[in-house]
Amino acid sequence: MDLSLSTRTEGAHTIVAIGGEIDVYTAPKLREQLIDLVSNGSHHLIVDMEAVEFLDSTGLGVLVGGLKRVRAHDGSLRLVCSQERILKIFRITGLTKVFSIYASVDEAMAATD
């Protein structure tokens, strides 16, 4: 399944909803989207991964790249994910220490980290 991306703005946050597979084939599309958002002034991103069916290390790299970019603007990148099979790769790589991960968009928006 290919990658689907949609964005919307709620308050100070830009929510990026991702569906499908984030892998070496589709990751460039996500990377471009995140770069465009940051370049256009969206520095507080919430990446909703609830509809993501597959994530590999290439996709992780793109998310880390996005985090680095928003941090350069004193921004934030929060993840929304409650799927165990997706959360597992964040745990394996230790990236749960790097990303703030929430169970819902509402929780991510309410967070104060």
Place this chain on the structure above:
Amino acid sequence: MPTVRLQISPTPAQVRTARLVAAAVARRSGLAGGALDEIRLAVGEACSRAAGLHQEYAPSDLITVLLEDEGEFVVTVRDCAPTGMHTEHIDPLAFLTDVGNAQHPVTGVIPSGFGIAVIDGLVDDLEVVPADSGPGTVVRMSWPLTTGVECGRTRR
């Protein structure tokens, strides 16, 4: 004799092909649930690593993927790049401190050897060894074919 022998060009699209074929064969071999997720991810990581190396060192050569299901489900991915490239286990967090490793061709952030670290975290039975003949590295992973075990992993 392998159950399935697959040769793919070193492109992102064919990495996906290998992943899908591996999952389909694993399912037919009786694996299910979490084990299938592990196999999809591990095969994708091994083939992504090989494709990245081939694009750099051997763009016209094919990557070989062998799938075997006699006694255990074994996946072997062989590249034709110079032996031993990007086989080190990179600290997954190291790239956050701008280490001097080769950068991933797609992300531009994560070191290229990162995939091995992911596989190592997923698969207990993992070997990364030089190919028997010629240049190249073999990544071998296996899962036990145990009926009724959703995520069958054994520590060896």
